[in-house]
Amino acid sequence: MLRVDVEKKLGEFSLQASFASEGRAIGLFGASGAGKTSLVNMIAGLLRPDRGTIVIDGETVDDTAAGIHVPTWRRRIGYVFQDARLFPHLNVAQNLDYGRRMNGLAPDPAQHRRIIDLLDIGALLDRRPGKLSGGERQRVALGRALLSRPRLLLLDEPLGALDEGRKLEILPYLVRLRDEANVPMVYVSHDAAELRQLATQIVMLKQGRVTSLGGVKVLA
Amino acid sequence: MSEISPAEWTAILLSLRVATIATLVATPFGIALAWLLARRDFWGKSVLDALVHLPLVLPPVVTGYLLLLTFGRRGLVGGFLADYLGIVFSFRWTGAALACGVMAFPLLVRPMRLSIEAIDRRLEQAAETLGAAPWKVFFTVTLPLALPGVLAGMVLGFAKAIGEFGATITFVSNIPGETQTISSAIYSLIQTPDGDAAAGRLVIVSIVLALGALISAEWFARRATARLHGN
Numbered sequence: 001m002l003r004v005d006v007e008k009k010l011g012e013f014s015l016q017a018s019f020a021s022e023g024r025a026i027g028l029f030g031a032s033g034a035g036k037t038s039l040v041n042m043i044a045g046l047l048r049p050d051r052g053t054i055v056i057d058g059e060t061v062d063d064t065a066a067g068i069h070v071p072t073w074r075r076r077i078g079y080v081f082q083d084a085r086l087f088p089h090l091n092v093a094q095n096l097d098y099g100r101r102m103n104g105l106a107p108d109p110a111q112h113r114r115i116i117d118l119l120d121i122g123a124l125l126d127r128r129p130g131k132l133s134g135g136e137r138q139r140v141a142l143g144r145a146l147l148s149r150p151r152l153l154l155l156d157e158p159l160g161a162l163d164e165g166r167k168l169e170i171l172p173y174l175v176r177l178r179d180e181a182n183v184p185m186v187y188v189s190h191d192a193a194e195l196r197q198l199a200t201q202i203v204m205l206k207q208g209r210v211t212s213l214g215g216v217k218v219l220a
Numbered sequence: 221m222s223e224i225s226p227a228e229w230t231a232i233l234l235s236l237r238v239a240t241i242a243t244l245v246a247t248p249f250g251i252a253l254a255w256l257l258a259r260r261d262f263w264g265k266s267v268l269d270a271l272v273h274l275p276l277v278l279p280p281v282v283t284g285y286l287l288l289l290t291f292g293r294r295g296l297v298g299g300f301l302a303d304y305l306g307i308v309f310s311f312r313w314t315g316a317a318l319a320c321g322v323m324a325f326p327l328l329v330r331p332m333r334l335s336i337e338a339i340d341r342r343l344e345q346a347a348e349t350l351g352a353a354p355w356k357v358f359f360t361v362t363l364p365l366a367l368p369g370v371l372a373g374m375v376l377g378f379a380k381a382i383g384e385f386g387a388t389i390t391f392v393s394n395i396p397g398e399t400q401t402i403s404s405a406i407y408s409l410i411q412t413p414d415g416d417a418a419a420g421r422l423v424i425v426s427i428v429l430a431l432g433a434l435i436s437a438e439w440f441a442r443r444a445t446a447r448l449h450g451n
Binding site for chain 1: 340342343345346347348349350351352353354356357360361364365447448
């Protein structure tokens with residue numbers, strides 16, 4: 001599903017990571033500054049590796065030796081950022097529909113309905129992002145990413161900006177997503193408890209290096 | 221004060237037409253340049269930035285004279301445009317529009333540039349991850365978010381264009397009905413023995429137009445802030 005073997009120098013920091021996974025939910029675990037976000041940005045194509053390859057769903061999206069770098073907008077990934085990044089000039093419904101429109105995909109009302117129900121955001125459709133709570137914003141961001149019909153979903157600390165109560169509010173949605181949405185995901189977090197609930201496989205990152213790889217047991 | 225005379229109306233309407241055309245034609249160039257200056261780093265950027273601002277600091281008569289040399293009937297560009305495309309600038313209202321557009325350009329570009337710079341680039345990244353090609357990102361995220369700044373730039377540019385005098389009169393002279401704008405009409409009137417009343421009326425029209433433009437530019441700027449906060 002996902003194969004990563006990259007090197008990247010960012011100032012003083014150097015990232016060197018290699019892993020492959022067929023898992024439904026890869027948990028990328030590490031302290032802040034371990035290089036998690038840089039790694040996810042490389043998978044998304046927002047950051048270009050100095051050396052190496054990235055393969056998503058059998059397609060080589062990065063191969064520095066062969067000069068391949070598929071731009072982000074052609075990678076068919078979904079990305080949920082810690083800060084949601086909803087478009088402030090569009091309402092929730094327009095935000096949700098954005099990916100489908102940009103990819104020129106035909107409307108799929110059943111899928112649309114299913115994701116809106118899954119995330120419980122039907123009541124928010126007419127609102128502007130500025131009028132949403134942090135938890136609501138994050139749910140809409142999840143829906144927006146899913147509705148662009150990605151082949152891989154990247155979640156970079158999607159609960160990071162939320163307080164404990166809100167986290168507990170969103171976590172069940174993420175579990176349902178993993179089990180029902182049928183999109184493999186890479187879930188970045190520095191919270192072991194979160195990953196124990198969500199991840200099927202763990203990639204542990206420490207100071208830019210992969211230190212362990214395996215089931216959730218490696219978190220202990 | 222008596223009513224506005226037909227001759228004064230002619231000058232007012234001509235000014236409005238010249239400023240409108242100047243603003244509309246300058247806007248796409250202004251947006252492109254604002255984006256370039258806000259978002260790209262390239263060799264010669266500071267020179268380009270200085271060139272854009274040049275009409276603001278150069279004596280208007282110099283700008284007008286340079287336009288005459290370049291876009292006049294015998295000018296390098298003017299000759300070409302007249303011979304091959306039939307576009308003539310010298311002593312025509314189109315030349316007045318060109319002069320006004322050039323003079324207004326720095327004021328038009330500035331708010332556009334500032335509003336593009338204020339946009340959170342992470343929103344553009346988010347659009348890319350959703351499958352939007354760069355030009356789609358520009359038209360669906362960057363431009364809509366910059367719209368209040370774009371409109372503010374257009375209003376300011378329009379206000380500048382309507383008041384332009386030095387470059388216009390140097391380039392296309394002061395021909396009633398063709399190139400005589402409000403400014404050059406006032407200039408002629410105050411040199412005429414009984415022109416004071418007419419000049420006074422046009423002065424009031426100028427003040428009203430300028431104030432209206434400044435107030436609406438301010439209003440657009442406030443809208444921009446609200447829009448960026450998602451309300």
